[in-house]
Amino acid sequence: MTNYARMYRLGHRPWERYVDSASVSIAAMLDRESTERPPGRALDLGCGRGLYTQELARRGWEAVGVDNVPAAVEAADERDTQGATHAVADVTDLGATDLGTFDLFLDIGCFQGLDAEQRAAEGDGVTALARPGATVLMLAFGPTRFRRLIGGVSRDEVATAFPDWELLSAEPAETAGLGWPMNRTAPVWYRLRRD
Numbered sequence: 001m002t003n004y005a006r007m008y009r010l011g012h013r014p015w016e017r018y019v020d021s022a023s024v025s026i027a028a029m030l031d032r033e034s035t036e037r038p039p040g041r042a043l044d045l046g047c048g049r050g051l052y053t054q055e056l057a058r059r060g061w062e063a064v065g066v067d068n069v070p071a072a073v074e075a076a077d078e079r080d081t082q083g084a085t086h087a088v089a090d091v092t093d094l095g096a097t098d099l100g101t102f103d104l105f106l107d108i109g110c111f112q113g114l115d116a117e118q119r120a121a122e123g124d125g126v127t128a129l130a131r132p133g134a135t136v137l138m139l140a141f142g143p144t145r146f147r148r149l150i151g152g153v154s155r156d157e158v159a160t161a162f163p164d165w166e167l168l169s170a171e172p173a174e175t176a177g178l179g180w181p182m183n184r185t186a187p188v189w190y191r192l193r194r195d
Helices: 003-010 014-021 023-036 051-058 070-079 091-096 116-129 155-161
Strands: 041-045 062-067 085-088 102-108 130-140 165-172 188-194
Touching: 023 051, 023 130, 023 188, 041 051, 041 116, 051 062, 051 102, 062 070, 070 085, 091 116, 102 116, 116 130, 116 155, 155 165, 155 188
Parallel strands: 041 062, 041 102, 062 085, 102 130
Antiparallel strands: 130 188, 165 188
């Protein structure tokens, strides 16, 4: 059983507090994508209970959420009112799925918890499912002394996992609503475009 599976079983999901507290910054990132092109297909990586997947669907994206915790995906399906779909899948083995291709990939807090090999596997899987001109929006903690506890990645680690993508921006993210020690992690919004 993974740590996330244990936390879902215990009903402890501290990462969900960020949904409300960072709603303005998340909305700004999603608004920017919608103004650059009409919404197409979006894949929410590590979707959990589908909170961001629903937001993508509400904004007109054909949204699909994937998570490797069956209880989280079941909860996402039960609560979804926006028409998103969800699947139990491993972000490090997207090639084993039959999800199709996507214009947008959203990763809020998933990539940062993977080791180097897993990050490379997520990057390869996303690349394989990316349509030309696709975008990755990723929110990840920076590599701090809390990394063993809550994860974190550097800009170079993001770029290494996505070698065929152009890093368009790396912007500091809002920390309001993140409890300790997450509020000490220097979170960053990464935006990448498929070459």
